[in-house]
Amino acid sequence: MQVKNTKQRKHIISILKDASRPMSINEIYDAIISELPRIAKSTIYRNIDQLFEQDLIEKHHFNDNEIFYLYKENNDEHTHFIICDECKRTYSLPSCPIHEIEDYIKAEGFTIKNHQIQITGICKSCAYNHLKK
Amino acid sequence: MQVKNTKQRKHIISILKDASRPMSINEIYDAIISELPRIAKSTIYRNIDQLFEQDLIEKHHFNDNEIFYLYKENNDEHTHFIICDECKRTYSLPSCPIHEIEDYIKAEGFTIKNHQIQITGICKSCAYNHLKK
DNA sequence: GTAAGTGCAAAATGTTTGCATTTCT
DNA sequence: AGAAATGCAAACATTTTGCACTTAC
Numbered sequence: 001m002q003v004k005n006t007k008q009r010k011h012i013i014s015i016l017k018d019a020s021r022p023m024s025i026n027e028i029y030d031a032i033i034s035e036l037p038r039i040a041k042s043t044i045y046r047n048i049d050q051l052f053e054q055d056l057i058e059k060h061h062f063n064d065n066e067i068f069y070l071y072k073e074n075n076d077e078h079t080h081f082i083i084c085d086e087c088k089r090t091y092s093l094p095s096c097p098i099h100e101i102e103d104y105i106k107a108e109g110f111t112i113k114n115h116q117i118q119i120t121g122i123c124k125s126c127a128y129n130h131l132k133k
Numbered sequence: 134m135q136v137k138n139t140k141q142r143k144h145i146i147s148i149l150k151d152a153s154r155p156m157s158i159n160e161i162y163d164a165i166i167s168e169l170p171r172i173a174k175s176t177i178y179r180n181i182d183q184l185f186e187q188d189l190i191e192k193h194h195f196n197d198n199e200i201f202y203l204y205k206e207n208n209d210e211h212t213h214f215i216i217c218d219e220c221k222r223t224y225s226l227p228s229c230p231i232h233e234i235e236d237y238i239k240a241e242g243f244t245i246k247n248h249q250i251q252i253t254g255i256c257k258s259c260a261y262n263h264l265k266k
Numbered sequence: 267g268t269a270a271g272t273g274c275a276a277a278a279t280g281t282t283t284g285c286a287t288t289t290c291t
Numbered sequence: 292a293g294a295a296a297t298g299c300a301a302a303c304a305t306t307t308t309g310c311a312c313t314t315a316c
Contacts, residue, residue: 004290004295025280040298045281047296061194061251082243094237097230098252104227109257110215116251119231124242137270137315158305173273178306180271199305 003050008032008039012047013056013071022060022068060116082119091123136183141165141172145180146189146204154214154223155193155201194251217256224256 003009015031016023023031028044048069051057060068080093098115105112122130148164149156156164161177181202184190193201193214201223213230214223231248238245255263 002291002295006289006296008297038298041280042282042299043297082238082245091241091243093234095234097234098250100233101226101228101230105215105252108224109260110217110224111254111260112215112252113218113254114251115253117231117248118250119238119245119248121246122244127242127244135270135316139271139315141272171273174305175274175307176272 003054008036008043009047011036011039012044013051016051016057016069016071017074019071020074022058022070024068028069058114058116061118080117080119082121093117093119136187141169141176142180144169144172145177146184149184149190149202149204150207152204152207154225155191155203157199157201159199161202193249213250213252215252215254217259218253219255219259222256226250226252 011032012028015028025041025044025048028048029039029041032039032044048057052059052069055072057069057071060070078096080096082091082093097117098112102112144165145161148161158174158177158181161181162172162174165172165177181190185192185202188205190202190204193203211229213226215226216223230250231245235245
């Protein structure tokens with residue numbers, strides 16, 4: 001099945017590429033609607049599904065039901081992030097912790113397709129600000 | 134606000150306590166329906182919300198929208214899970230990969246409050262079923 | 267007795283699907 | 292021209308809400 005490079009698709013990709021953080025369907029929709037006022041949300045769903053199938057984007061779950069999508073190219077070195085609950089700044093991890101247990105998982109006959117890590121807490125500078133108060 | 138120990142609540146808690154893996158709303162519903170045929174799903178939603186507020190259960194997201202709930206008491210040893218994209222069965226990890234990098238994170242002055250891991254893929258038996266076809 | 271919780275139905279959300287039409291190639 | 296994608300509306304699925312009734316305390 002051949003993928004066609006429609007203007008809707010181009011817009012969606014360009015929005016995801018420009019984003020420095022994972023975006024939800026609604027955020028993508030809001031970002032695109034001014035340029036393509038007639039775009040249907042189903043078009044975004046279908047494109048997102050396709051981009052995921054093509055392994056061009058990754059899914060990120062944060063708090064609740066909403067799923068956020070990140071263009072993989074923007075996460076080349078396979079970085080994971082820790083997020084400060086207060087200032088929402090992200091800090092990257094020096095390595096992928098999953099790597100450590102990959103062999104075990106493989107040995108169990110499980111093939112990893114995807115993985116995600118969320119670490120939240122309080123960063124150094126927010127903790128410091130607390131002390132000052 | 135006082136929490137009442139209704140039979141619905143007791144059943145939900147007992148199902149979660151008996152479960153060795155995180156369960157979805159539908160799984161809880163299916164497990165309970167034979168004993169309480171008139172229970173409404175909204176009752177389960179409301180109880181789950183309450184249990185979460187009370188910090189008795191934790192939420193686990195895997196790849197798609199469904200959220201799975203695990204009784205905290207059952208996860209004392211701090212287990213993480215991997216889930217098969219196909220059969221949705223969960224398998225537990227032998228150790229917490231975050232532990233490995235905890236020292237690094239602490240050294241950076243970051244205090245971890247919470248963390249989550251999602252690993253998805255295809256399990257041994259689903260892969261085997263593919264081969265047979 | 268009273269506040270909290272339940273069941274039910276309806277509403278609100280979020281996602282998917284069918285189909286006629288349009289757009290890429 | 293033909294396959295793939297779109298927009299729209301309707302279908303589906305999931306979660307939340309309003310309300311009269313029931314239950315735990």
